[in-house]
Amino acid sequence: MSAKVRASVAEALEGLFDGARVMVGGFGLCGNAEALIAGVLATGAKELTLVSNNAGSLGKGLATWLEAGIIRRVECTYLGTNEHLHRAMAAGTIEIEVMPQGTFVERMRAAGAGIPAFFTPTGLGTVVAEGKEVREFEGRAYVLERALHADFALIRAHRADPFGNLRFYRTARNFSPIMATAAKTTIVECDELVALGAFDPDDVHLPGAFVQRVVHVPVHEDVIEYRTVRPRPTEAPS
Amino acid sequence: MPFSKEEIAKRAAAEIADGSIVNLGIGLPTLVADHLGPERGVWLQSENGILGMGPFPFEGDEDPQVINAGKQTVTILPGGSTFDSALSFAMIRGGHVDLSILGAMQVGANGDLANWSIPGGRTMGIGGAMDLAAGSKRILVLTSHVTKEGEPKLVHRCDYPLTAPGVVERVITELGVFDCAGEAFRLVELAPGVSLDEVRAKTGAPVEGSSQGAREDRSSSLGKR
Numbered sequence: 001m002s003a004k005v006r007a008s009v010a011e012a013l014e015g016l017f018d019g020a021r022v023m024v025g026g027f028g029l030c031g032n033a034e035a036l037i038a039g040v041l042a043t044g045a046k047e048l049t050l051v052s053n054n055a056g057s058l059g060k061g062l063a064t065w066l067e068a069g070i071i072r073r074v075e076c077t078y079l080g081t082n083e084h085l086h087r088a089m090a091a092g093t094i095e096i097e098v099m100p101q102g103t104f105v106e107r108m109r110a111a112g113a114g115i116p117a118f119f120t121p122t123g124l125g126t127v128v129a130e131g132k133e134v135r136e137f138e139g140r141a142y143v144l145e146r147a148l149h150a151d152f153a154l155i156r157a158h159r160a161d162p163f164g165n166l167r168f169y170r171t172a173r174n175f176s177p178i179m180a181t182a183a184k185t186t187i188v189e190c191d192e193l194v195a196l197g198a199f200d201p202d203d204v205h206l207p208g209a210f211v212q213r214v215v216h217v218p219v220h221e222d223v224i225e226y227r228t229v230r231p232r233p234t235e236a237p238s
Numbered sequence: 239m240p241f242s243k244e245e246i247a248k249r250a251a252a253e254i255a256d257g258s259i260v261n262l263g264i265g266l267p268t269l270v271a272d273h274l275g276p277e278r279g280v281w282l283q284s285e286n287g288i289l290g291m292g293p294f295p296f297e298g299d300e301d302p303q304v305i306n307a308g309k310q311t312v313t314i315l316p317g318g319s320t321f322d323s324a325l326s327f328a329m330i331r332g333g334h335v336d337l338s339i340l341g342a343m344q345v346g347a348n349g350d351l352a353n354w355s356i357p358g359g360r361t362m363g364i365g366g367a368m369d370l371a372a373g374s375k376r377i378l379v380l381t382s383h384v385t386k387e388g389e390p391k392l393v394h395r396c397d398y399p400l401t402a403p404g405v406v407e408r409v410i411t412e413l414g415v416f417d418c419a420g421e422a423f424r425l426v427e428l429a430p431g432v433s434l435d436e437v438r439a440k441t442g443a444p445v446e447g448s449s450q451g452a453r454e455d456r457s458s459s460l461g462k463r
Contacts, residue, residue: 027286027323028309030302057309078363086360095435098361100367101285102327109324121372122331127402128368170320171287172303205322222302225309232296 002162005193005214009039009043012187014217016045016152017073023108023179024052024062025155028225029078031172032061033156033189035217040154044078049073051108051150053101053175055085060223066094067230075148077101105178107148112181112210117146156220157206158188164211165204177206187213191220197207240412241429246380248273249410249427250339253378258336259283259329261370263353264308266380281318283335285366287326290318294386307366330366331373340367342381342409344396347443349406349418351379352398364401371402383411383440386399390442392416392423413437422446 006012014035016022022040026032040048041064050071056063057080065071073095079085088094099107100122109228110118119142123129155176158169166188168176180186193216213225239247243266251273254260261283262268271293274280282291286305291306292313300311314320329335344352351371355361371377381391392409408426409416414437415427425447428434434449 005287027305027307030286030305030309031428076363078365080362098363100364100368101366102331105323105327120331122369122402124372126368126400128364165327167321170301170303170307170314171284173320173322174286175323177322206245224300224302224311226311227300228294228310228312229297229300230294232298 002196004161004164004208004212005216009035009189009215009217010042012036012189012213013039013043013163015185016040016043018045019047019049020045020152021051021150023150023153023183024050024054025153025174026054026061026232027171027174027180028054028057029223030155031168031174031176032223033154033187034061034220035085035215036154037061037064037186040065041070047072049075050073051148051179053077053104054080055082057082058223059084063144067238069093072099075099075104077104084211103128104148105147105175107145108175108178108182109213111147111149112178115147117144119143120145125157143191148182149182150179151185153186155180155186155188157188157190159192159194159199160188160211160214161194161199162214163196164188164208164214165199166190166206166211167199167203173205177210180206180210185212186210187215189215189217191218192216239429239431241410241414243269243414245429246410246412249415251377252381253408254278254280254337256280259289259332259334261285261335261338261374263338263340263367263370265341268308270339270380279294283326283329284312284324285326285330285370287321288312288314288318289321289329290315292318327366327369330333330369333373333375335370335374337376337378338370339378339380340370341407342379342391344391344393344398345379345406345409345418346379346396347392347394347418347422348420349404350396351377351401351406352396353401355399357398367401371405377405379406379409381409381411383413383437386418390440391440394421413440416445419446425449
């Protein structure tokens with residue numbers, strides 16, 4: 001076994017500490033590292049800063065962290081119908097920073113790429129730009145945004161090899177590969193663990209350099225937030 | 239009769255150039271997809287990481303890991319691709335999306351867009367709205383003309399928190415089609431049976447143009463397409 005592959009979720013989460021900044025991948029409940037999210041509750045870690053697009057939904061996923069009261073601060077882009085977050089926000093029990101989604105992910109990309117800050121057109125002329133430097137380039141004004149780092153990233157991958165090379169599946173990819181670059185310790189929960197050499201080099205979505213720990217979790221709940229379908233056309237009788 | 243939601247969506251579909259890359263916001267804009275046949279060659283972008291988004295799946299084919307930005311199960315068309323959020327917002331912010339069709343809480347005659355927060359109300363968050371508004375080549379807004387309380391949503395200047403300043407080009411409501419002209423809205427087209435007096439009574443800014451002129455504008459703009 002490679003030094004990166006851990007036998008259990010508990011081992012994969014070793015060293016998580018009170019007050020840590022934790023990035024968690026997923027667009028709502030899609031692409032959540034479900035076992036790692038549940039595993040964090042079992043570690044007893046608290047006072048966490050959660051960096052995630054939505055912070056859970058329908059009482060599931062990261063909503064369980066809000067319910068357990070282990071979060072001190074949330075950095076996110078969208079609250080939507082997350083009742084736990086609305087309640088915590090209204091009660092003032094947690095700090096919350098809401099930012100534009102493109103800025104959120106670019107701040108993490110910058111952190112992972114060694115760029116301390118960047119200028120973006122997004123948020124100019126809005127509350128998002130308040131207190132931030134605005135500078136003009138080629139006649140257009142931009143807002144200065146800073147890199148967003150974390151101590152840990154908890155992400156889900158479709159396939160991983162023992163070096164931590166990753167492939168993602170469809171829209172479960174979302175923020176996960178970017179978070180992996182921005183955290184000191186990236187912990188991956190993979191649907192499938194494949195042998196070293198199983199990936200064609202061109203097919204790796206995220207190289208193992210960005211991954212510190214891998215745990216194989218073959219079964220996921222994969223909750224659908226809004227099941228939208230159309231009726232299957234009935235076949236004409238022959 | 240004012241435009242129905244379906245008619246608003248159909249009218250919006252007529253604004254889309256064949257072969258273009260389009261992002262549809264949550265709510266009313268989502269309905270536009272139903273009016274884009276495959277012959278149009280339009281590529282729908284979803285900011286959670288799809289280019290070439292297809293219709294809802296057939297019953298039983300839904301995949302929890304194939305969703306749109308509204309977290310609804312969708313499909314991916316032949317030629318479609320999936321990617322991470324950084325690349326998705328590079329596409330949006332970098333000007334590679336030709337048109338975004340968004341909902342609104344208020345639109346200013348100066349093109350200011352407010353669609354993420356009502357003062358004193360419950361904030362749903364920003365999501366991709368500010369990036370789409372700041373980065374898309376063109377912004378079209380679909381909205382009801384007034385709020386549930388009857389307050390105009392087309393106003394001289396927004397008093398709700400802005401999503402982006404000066405970005406909206408055209409607005410389609412149940413009463414008609416309007417362009418943001420700075421100090422006023424310019425009438426492009428009236429919905430059937432709607433009078434300019436009704437539009438003016440329900441709009442929080444001057445409305446320029448005549449119903450006759452609007453019809454002429456419509457035929458000339460359709461002729462160009």
